[in-house]
Amino acid sequence: MSRQVKVMLAVVAMLVVLMPVLVACPPVVEEVPTIRIGIIGPMKFTVGEHTWWGAQMAADEINAAGGVNVGGVMHQIELFKADSNELLSVVDAVSAMERLITVDEVDFVIGGARTEAVLAKQEVMADHGVIFINVGSAHPEQCMRLAADYERYRYFFRGAAVVNSRYLGKMIFALVDMVAGEIRQELGIETPKVAIMMEKAVWTDPIVAAAQAKLPKMGMEVVGVWRPSPIAADVTAELTAIKDAGAHIIMTAYLGPVGVTASRQWGELEIPAAKVGINTDAQSKRHWVATGGKVEWEVTFNFIGPVEITPKTIPFYTRFLERFGDFPYYSAGVYDSIYLLKEAIERAGTLETYAVIDELKKTDFLGVGGRVVFTGIDSPYPHDLVWGPGYITGLGIQWRDGELVVVWPDGRAVLGDKAWEGIRFEGTVDYKLPPWMVEFWKGRQ
Amino acid sequence: MVEAILINGLVLGGMYAVLAVGFALVFGVAKILNMAHTAFYMVGAYLILIMSIMLGFPSLPSIVLAIAIMGITGRVIYKLFLDRVKEHPVAVMIISVGVAILFQEVLLIGFGGHFRGIDPFIHGFVEIGGIRAAYQQVIAIVTSLLALVAIRLLLSKTQVGNAIRAVAEDREIANVMGIDVSRICVITMGISAVLAAVAGAVVAPVFMVHPLMWLHPLTIVLAAVVLGGLGSIKGSILGAFILGFAETAVIFLVPMGAFLRGAVGLSVMVVVLLLRPEGLFGVVFEEERL
């Protein structure tokens, strides 16, 4: 055999030999017993970064306070970070999940962003039987799978603060109703015209259908439906058409980058219609910078805000802003998820998966985002969050002068539902219409 | 409605045109399918962002500086990576994809995947018959026309321009006539990168800045250039406007299908090519034997 052949063979052999050495890398000798929690997300992007920040903060606090009491033995929390790269590649997300479970041998996994990737990760979760708390993706299908095959998918929980997108829809109606009320009062327009501009996605389809049916009953008129792509880089034409249609309200739902473009161009062109709905990117402080402040006056749903949802909220909000320089959002869900996991483990007194699942199901936890209770097995969405007044609800926030202020719940009944009456967290302010819009419509009368 | 489509289409087409011109130039002269072109645009935008927002330079000098840096970067990349393998067109294309992904990853690691924005030259908008266009978008149209005129002048009035045209026309003959073909290719690549950076300055303030921002414009640029006929600069600008109008028409005529704008634009390209396989302004080559 010539030298080159030997070299080639050596390379092949090395590849094969190196694999187990690295894979079976023995874990560091532990003095204190640890609970290993995997944090998975697209770490180079805002969602992943926030997932990691929230986890870090919770773990640091718990460890500093002595750790988690598992049947009388104090355990420290050890976090394992995995970059799922899921916004670019679902295959990468699957291998990252596999790695967390089989190489890092974590006991629990928290994280998740892109729905397609979360669904794929659920399979890895079920294959290995590891508890997986999803904090990023809001799609109901993930929980509907539990209803269909509970045995297989029971390890899955929807983490605190991420609301099922069915409820997100309800929230948007509440927000639109609030804005419509303001328009009637301020501008004297009895039936405000609404343009529905939501990204084309499965999770927005039911919201669009509901809006078309429901808005006329709420005393509004739908002037059109625009469905840009979640990754559209330009929506000037949509905005022109919306202005042309004479809309007073733009009802939005964006998870994708189109949310940034839409805010930016809406503010730049001063489209005379109030923008209200969901715009995930607008929940981060970076959004203000990215849009050059053009997002001002926009209203979006958020998980958390600088108001007293629970006594824990404001201290957490301030600490988070101090440590990471950004407003918390996904991070609040991760933070609460780790705490409620801690409580479930302590109640179970063991790390054994099924015992922890049983305790997680009994969760009734007051976190920074509200009261967390999981839905039962008989629900159409098992292991989802119970939503409504008194539980996790989410907030309506408005951008004003570089700050996020909470404008909803505003203490009024929501679409005739009296249960909402009087729910108005300490620190909430009244909603205001964009000044250029007021000027535009007042000038017309 | 018609005037809205016209104005918005013009605005969108102008932005696509700025992106497409440089790409068409390099293909025409160096016969390189530079998939990294829109990555140059992205890097240009990031340079402006770094200088104007992070370092606090005034906007105009940072743009000029960014354009200059990109001009050099383009030449260096051609010299370092593309010149050596120019005999293998597919390898050249793959390397340019590699360069683009490299830029993307470096920016991802350095700046994260967050969305950012560059401030426009002038805030605000003009209103024509109730239809609003941001000043920045008007600037984009003017720039695309200026870039076209500038390239025209460069190609027809200067010595370098003559050499570039000679190389584009026939490499071998140009070589025989004493033109340093390799040097001309380097220069062209530099000009193209400069045009990409200009696009970064003009178009990026309308869109967003993030490390994946090169992917979507890449399909647009490829479609515009192919539509117009590979290598024809005039054609590529026309292609860009056709795409701009097609996409705008989709949004106005089928608002529920606004997400299909990209797919419709590409379908227009496919259909045009099936009817005219050499694009609108492409040259028909007889089946040649190499």
Add this chain to the structure above:
Amino acid sequence: MGSYLYRLYRGFQGEILAVPGRVIALIFVTLLFLLPHIIPHPLVLKIFSLAALFAIFAASWDFLSGFTGQLNLGHALFFGVSAYSAALLNVHLGVPPWATIPIGAIAGVIAGLLVGIPALRLRGFYLALVTLAFPIILIGVIFVFPDITGGELGLFGVDRLSGSRVLDYYIILLVATASILVMWKLTDGRSKIVRTGVILHAIREDEITARASGINTVRYKLMVFSISGFFAGVAGGLYAHYIRIAGPSILELFFSFQPIIWTIFGGIVTIYGAVAGVFILYPLVELVRLHPVGEIYRIVLMVLILIVVLLFMPQGITRWVRDHIEEICPRCKLINIRTRRYCRACRAPLRAEK
């Protein structure tokens, strides 16, 4: 019987043992088949299952674009059409994997023909850019029918290939080995059994002469498109049942670039180059990923390796290696190990004496 076995052994000795490249391939395939026994780690199995699946995908790109010069920048289309077809049949109608994967592959063939027919009119880069458009157009169509396709969620809950990971691995590996052998045989210019290899070679080198020699080039081009679509479809079907979801991410631009990167890295117009490219780059990147720093820089590393390899060996890594360990006899065209000075069959000197 005995003499038959002996002839088989002699054939093995002459065709494989004497050719260093084939020895490496043989050892490599053997190791792959023994892998679950050498390293029974689930992550390793997952990585190599995916690598085997992507090897089919990359090889099918090489079969089409490498061997006929029809540059396809939208190869994800065939993969995606098949993955979606398999997932549709499985999720909505409950068809089992052994049926959905072949049907998916046939869907890949149809996609191949749909692209192939217009491709006959287009040449060079025009073709490349039109093919690039197809998967992106398909994503648009997928979003139009979310009830059937699942929109951005994709079709999830697809049945798994088999009951166990090891079995999954063996199924994928067997299918991959068979597919790659078939593609390799079809493109083998020296084969005495199938003529396609030589014909494809002729078409690529000089289409007009090939036509003048009575070769129906249109038929062959379409055939290549459908065969390539078939194997990319096999990979797509396996993917749907292995990852258990078929979503729009497999139609994105990056997914089309991947097989090209692997193939060009490994060596274009070889089939085995594509396979080697996948089996070197993909596990390497996943290996690097285990380290926290490596996780951040893994794609940078991959791209740098790609660029460096292409700059110094523009023909790809396997062809570079092959040229350094093998020598083709100038007289009888038989492959010899480079250390020989005279051909093993005809004794002709392999190199001019210094």
